[in-house]
Amino acid sequence: MARPEASPLGKNTDYIEHYAPELLFPIPRQDKRDELLIDGQALPFFGTDFWTGYEVSWLNAKGKPQIAIVRFAIPADSPYLIESKSFKLYLNSYNQTKLPDVATLQAQLALDLGNACGKPVHVEVFSPQQFSQLTLAELDGESLDEQDIEVTNYHPQPEKLRVGAESVVTETLSSQLLKSNCLVTGQPDWGSVQIHYHGRQIDRESLLRYLIGFRQHNEFHEQCVERIFIDIWRTCAPIRLTVYARYTRRGGLDINPLRSTDPTFIPSLARTARQ
Secondary structure (H helix, E strand, O other), rough: OOOHHHHOOOOOOOOOOOOHHHHEEEEEOOOHHHHOOOOOOOOOOOOEEEEEEEEEEEEEOOEEEEEEEEEEEEOOOOOEEEEHHHHHHHHHHHOOEEEHHHHHHHHHHHHHHHHHHHOOOOOEEEEEHHEEEEEEEEOOOEEEEEEEEOOOOOOOHOOOOOEEEEEEEEEEEEEEEEEEEEOOOOOEEEEEEEEEEEEEOOOOHHHHHHHHHHHHHHOOOOOOOHHHHHHHHHHOOOEEHHHHEOOOEOOOEEEEEEEOOOOOOOEEEEOOOOO
């Protein structure tokens, strides 16, 4: 079974410029989920990993370079996530590959990624004429970041999360102070996170401290979002909960995981200023 340490991360890698789907490196999701969930427990969330590829290029039938920005939606209930460097290497393998049209590219991307993660993947290709449709906006919600707090811990401490009064509220909170580190290389991953919930009001100071606690924590983006969701779900017991993060890009890719009790929740797909 594929393990993170066997991936291309942290290794010198030759860039292959001709189509090579075998470059995709799937990693089982269940290993990390076993750390969060009781054995056999059903996942308490639905979700999607939204990726954006900004450096996608190929050749048309006449050998002329083409470019596009591509959005990928990988279901959170797929058995595998795609390791990000392998994803980048796979996309680069199209650089000197001739394709007859955009529809062929879109279909091939969906097929290969679906085969790698074990579930159908939605792919949306934006040509240069459509780039103006890709808007920029920060995540909605009241910011947690203006609180004047002293911080001494930089590892997640879910036991420190607190709820306030018994009254039930519905609110959306956000923070731009999310930082974690790659599970394999330890390189920093920077992101913004949005938390939407309905339930007893979460103490904002404890929530900000908890989120800052990821600063020296090593996990993949998707795993961090699932940990945030599960920790809030267990500790604060909201009636409904959504956690959505938008991470800054690396190697021409950004990763934006969504986990929610609501299967119909639609997040903003606008990139943030830092992305």
